[in-house]
Every structure is written in C-alpha cells, then in structure tokens.
C-alpha cells in the first residue's frame with residue numbers, strides 16, 4: 001500500500017470515533033484531509049466541526065460541514081489529527097504543516113485526542129523529525145540561541161513560512177526528546193515562544209496507525 005492509501009485507511013477508520021450529534025475537533029494536514037473527506041459522508045449525523053487551521057476550515061466548508069469557532073464551544077468529545085512523530089506513550093511532535101498553535105488550542109478543548117498516522121510516524125524516542133517551535137518574529141534569534149544552549153538543538157527559521165497567527169516557525173534538529181512533558185513545559189514558558197510542537201500534555205488517547213496489514217490501534 002502507498003503512504004497515501006495508508007492515510008486514507010486511517011482517515012476513514014477515525015470516523016467511528018465521532019459520536020452521533022457531536023461537534024468534532026479537526027486537525028490539519030494530509031492525513032486529516034482524508035478524515036475530512038470521510039466525515040463529509042456522515043455530515044448529516046454531526047452538528048459541525050471546530051477547525052485548527054484556515055486550510056482545514058476551507059476544506060470542511062467546501063464539503064458542506066458547518067464550522068464553529070473555538071470560542072463557541074465549552075468542550076469537544078473528540079479531536080482528530082495527524083502527527084509528525086508519535087512515541088509508544090502517545091506523546092507527539094506536531095507542526096510540520098505550521099498549524100501547531102491552533103491544533104493545541106482545539107486539542108485542549110477535547111476529551112480525547114485520536115491520532116491518525118501511517119506507521120512510519122511511530123518512533124521509540126522523538127526528535128528525528130525537526131521539532132517545530134512557533135515564535136513571535138522578534139524573538140526568533142533569541143529562542144534559537146537558547147534551544148542550542150539548553151538542549152543542543154540546531155534551530156533554523158522555516159523559509160517563507162508565516163503561520164495563521166502571523167508568526168514564524170523554528171525547526172529544531174538534533175534533539176533526543178526523552179522527557180517530552182518536561183521539555184514541553186520548559187520551552188512553552190520562554191519569552192517569545194508561542195507554542196512548542198511537543199504534545200505531551202495533550203497527548204493522544206488513541207493512535208490509529210496505517211500499516212500494510214490494516215489499521216493498528218494503540219491505546220494510551
């Protein structure tokens with residue numbers, strides 16, 4: 001099976017986690033696009049979606065799925081999103097598509113995070129995928145220096161990238177994220193950091209992994 005077919009498989013499998021009548025949290029990326037397409041088939045059975053990016057909002061609306069603002073809901077039963085890496089405990093790296101901040105906001109509203117990914121995303125220790133950090137532009141150099149000093153990470157500014165929030169992304173290479181919760185808590189409170197792409201506090205409850213043998217379900 002191709003990677004695209006594996007994404008379709010898990011995108012479709014995620015629909016079973018959407019309760020009838022729900023407002024569903026929707027992530028961003030190529031895997032979530034498959035989920036949005038599958039969600040369109042059951043749109044009459046849900047109330048709508050809260051989206052984590054302009055791109056997902058446009059796709060949801062084009063398929064006739066009502067989109068609500070995050071501020072209009074108090075909680076969501078479920079948030080469905082992809083990941084760039086996921087570890088055996090359900091911690092994730094996200095932000096390869098620069099949507100990490102809104103993703104973390106919507107994930108935080110949800111009771112359960114259902115991660116959908118092809119099996120290449122499962123790793124023992126996270127850090128091979130460059131860690132995205134969204135920063136206020138004026139703080140980029142300062143935050144990059146600190147990432148090097150404290151964690152030995154080499155941060156580069158993602159060229160030509162301005163996030164939905166008008167900010168920039170640093171991609172940090174050379175990390176071994178052995179304690180994701182501690183690193184997330186630490187970097188999150190540095191001046192100028194908007195969001196770090198470690199999802200440990202908002203980790204996955206379930207991960208649906210696309211494999212050539214079918215969908216493998218990991219529960220955390």
Ligand SMILES: O=C[C@H](O)[C@H](O)[C@H](O)COP(=O)(O)O
Pocket residue numbers: 027028029030031032081082083084093094095096097098099100103
């Ligand atoms: O900012 C983007 C998101 O965190 C995506 O969910 C992540 O990059 C995975 O995307 P894809 O499903 O395209 O691999």
